[in-house]
Amino acid sequence: MKVRVLGCGGSFGSPLAWNRNGNIDVNNPKNHRTRSSVLIHINDQNLLIDTSPDLRAQLYNARCTKIDAVLFTHEHSDHTSGLPDMRAMSLINQSIIPAFLSSDIKESMTRNYKYIFDGHKDYSPFMSVKTIDDHFNIGNTKINTFKHNHGSIDVQTYRINNFAYSTDLKNFYENDIDKLKDLDLWIVGLLRYDPHPSHAGFDQINEYIKYLKPKKTLFTHMTALLDYEELLSKCSDNIEPAYDGMTIEL
Numbered sequence: 679m680k681v682r683v684l685g686c687g688g689s690f691g692s693p694l695a696w697n698r699n700g701n702i703d704v705n706n707p708k709n710h711r712t713r714s715s716v717l718i719h720i721n722d723q724n725l726l727i728d729t730s731p732d733l734r735a736q737l738y739n740a741r742c743t744k745i746d747a748v749l750f751t752h753e754h755s756d757h758t759s760g761l762p763d764m765r766a767m768s769l770i771n772q773s774i775i776p777a778f779l780s781s782d783i784k785e786s787m788t789r790n791y792k793y794i795f796d797g798h799k800d801y802s803p804f805m806s807v808k809t810i811d812d813h814f815n816i817g818n819t820k821i822n823t824f825k826h827n828h829g830s831i832d833v834q835t836y837r838i839n840n841f842a843y844s845t846d847l848k849n850f851y852e853n854d855i856d857k858l859k860d861l862d863l864w865i866v867g868l869l870r871y872d873p874h875p876s877h878a879g880f881d882q883i884n885e886y887i888k889y890l891k892p893k894k895t896l897f898t899h900m901t902a903l904l905d906y907e908e909l910l911s912k913c914s915d916n917i918e919p920a921y922d923g924m925t926i927e928l
């Protein structure tokens with residue numbers, strides 16, 4: 679399995695407007711972050727988690743010309759609004775691409791992107807909806823998923839073998855964190871150092887990491903308050919900030 683971090687920025691991306699850079703060194707390319715998503719290559723398939731507003735450029739940079747399925751974590755627009763860019767992938771491969779999502783967001787996603795799922799006038803539909811259960815398969819790949827808390831809404835954590843992705847994480851429900859034991863790689867959202875009403879802060883995320891002990895942890899969904907080198911200097915062994923284009927073989 680190969681995991682590529684297509685983007686690891688918060689909902690604004692970073693840097694922000696000129697001279698409004700937050701705390702980052704703009705001369706470090708690792709601080710230039712597009713909105714969060716990951717591309718997973720497994721069993722000859724490309725699985726995309728979330729369609730960031732920066733999707734077109736992310737797929738171009740990854741030299742990716744085929745997506746076999748999209749998995750959505752939640753419906754916030756920094757995770758969904760690149761969905762129209764999937765039309766090119768559909769046309770290139772002459773395929774209807776399945777979108778895997780929770781029943782909670784099915785109605786709003788199919789309403790907001792009606793032409794994509796139902797077609798409109800000359801536009802044929804180019805994606806289909808697949809409502810997820812706790813376990814499901816895409817081809818030969820087994821996916822496990824559960825909901826974690828993100829303030830007033832829930833977000834899906836996805837686990838594929840020894841890899842898991844938990845973006846926009848505030849809290850886990852009950853004992854769900856135990857479903858993330860024995861990971862080789864955990865990519866987890868870290869918005870900023872301080873806690874936010876919908877996102878856990880640095881100390882809380884580190885408590886989760888200490889409990890789970892993944893072999894490697896990468897931070898994603900980072901605002902311009904988190905400078906790559908400064909954050910790296912605060913991280914224990916086997917924990918580091920991701921950067922756009924980072925690729926991990928598992």
Ligand SMILES: [Zn+2]
Nearest residue numbers: 689754756846
């Ligand atoms: Zn987000």
Ligand SMILES: [Zn+2]
Nearest residue numbers: 752754828846
């Ligand atoms: Zn969100």
